Amino acid sequence: MNLLLQTTHSNLKAEIAVTGSKSETNRLLLLQALFPNVSLANTSNSDDSEVMQKALKGNEEIIDIHHAGTAMRFLTAYFAVQEGREVVLTGSARMHERPVKILVEALEQLGAKISYEKEVGYPPIRIRGQKITASKVTLAANVSSQYISALLLIAPKLENGLELVLEGEITSVPYIKMTLALLNDLDVKTSFEGNIIKVFPKQEVETKEMTVESDWSSASYFFSLAALSSQSSISLTSYKETSLQGDSALVDIYKKMGVETQFEGNKITLTKQKDFKFETINLELNNTPDIAQTIVVTCLGLGIGCHLTGLHTLKIKETDRLEALRIELTKLGANITVTNDSLTLIASNNINHNVKIATYNDHRMAMAFAPLALKVPIIIENAEVVSKSYPDFWEDMKKLGFIISETEV
Known part of the structure; x- marks a missing residue:
């Protein structure tokens, strides 16, 4: 048209x-999937958020997220910690050209099981959900903040939380701070000092409505x-x-x-x-x-x-x-x-x-x-x-x- x-x-x-903000909505949808007693208001009606919601609520093995880059990054981390679940994350032709290697390698440092279906470093990817007990990961600081946020969002559900060491100059700091603020709203304890971000484990949160x-x-x-x-x-x-x-x-x-x-x-x-x-x-x-x-x-x-x-x-x-x-x-x-x-x-x-x-x-x-x-x-x-x-x-x-x-x- x-x-x-x-x-x-x-x-x-x-x-x-x-x-509602797509950035806030997609973060909160993932947190809601981890903590189901959280309810959301004024969520985004964007394609990206609808794709994210469908993927989190469905039980298909092959999940097509179309052009939704945020969903690709966040869902890669989410499914990596879903014990016993195996999925293939795929998307549009352009999505197959957008790199995920940095995030995959960070998750593998923690013990995740992820493999590439076609070209190394790019979707589609196969994820076999694991229980993750490792808690320290190092990442280049100038990467997309979505890689960093993806790791931070799943961190409360990791047995020992997460210590994320960022190497170099950090870009997109507001998006990282947004993620940490939303975790804090759920009473998840975090710290961000210098180039080290910590998220402490929290298995349950109180029932709460969050407005986007x-x-x-x-x-x-x-x-x-x-x-x-x-x-x-x-x-x-x-x-x-x-x-x-x-x-x-x-x-x-x-x-x-x-x-x-x-x-x-x-x-x-x-x-x-x-x-x-x-x-x-x-x-x-x-x-x-x-x-x-x-x-x-x-x-x-x-x-x-x-x-x-x-x-x-x-x-x-x-x-x-x-x-x-x-x-x-x-x-x-x-x-x-x-x-x-x-x-x-x-x-x-x-x-x-x-x-x-x-x-x-x-x-x-x-x-x-x-x-x-x-x-x-x-x-x-x-x-x-x-x-x-x-x-x-x-x-x-x-x-x-x-x-x-x-x-x-």
Whole structure:
């Protein structure tokens, strides 16, 4: 499904309820599977979370998680400790290109039994669940935080808990802290000092309902819309001023692009500042790589340059996001260069009209480029890919007055 996005005005006003955080939901679904007396509210309705839930509740031997990278990492750890259970974890063609070797080797250090069905280091993988008594594992610190979180989430159920030693500079610290905070909410004792993380064993937790905060990554597209609008008052629920999600850094980042964020109860309201003086944006996004696509597209729309670093994990996402951004932004007329971990956009006021944006099976490509419709008509290919994290995205865009129509082009 290709969608043509247009708008007749750029004064944006609406109140939108954003689905629960995919990151929090997937962590809590795994913890709920380990501790069944935990109940959840405001969970994400994303494809990724539905796939995760189905896998945890089912009893099939072959589990297909499609494009869901988080599910692949978390479920690898989960099934490694399910004594007597044997499963094969598989996914889409792209998933078979996304490495899992680092996580598999860490689990094997603990005594897990995992083998590769095809290419060494990549899914599909066969997991034979074991009782694990080893409690110390070493991991490179600059790997995807999902590898680290996968190990931390199963740690309370390990007989002797877990001591995780991270070697080198740690990336995506907020996601690690989110995992530890959710464990702490269940009264699981943890510590994170220097490069050593400890999770202490806990076989039972008290009955508890946990409410998932709405997704800050999903909010990023509305920050972009507010920045590119002539005037805006966009209210989003449900958000906390003290969030566990690293992407809440959006508040400070978009202040540099003329967007003011007001917190009131569980709601945030985004307003565009009048007569804002824009400057080149320089950001280190080690802790928040998922919002890089949104930021660079906003800068293009505003006619300002940016230099973004700390993006090395983007090369192993749903697609090589850095290369995808280079290709698609170039189509729009942008002067952009990328390296293995950075991106530089030169300021320009020219944006090509009616460009067709390829999405590469990547939900964030579709949503990051959509706000440009405030500046030029734009076509999003395979627009249904948004269901991976935000199924209601196009309906919510319509609430803001966007004209969205299917096109054969």
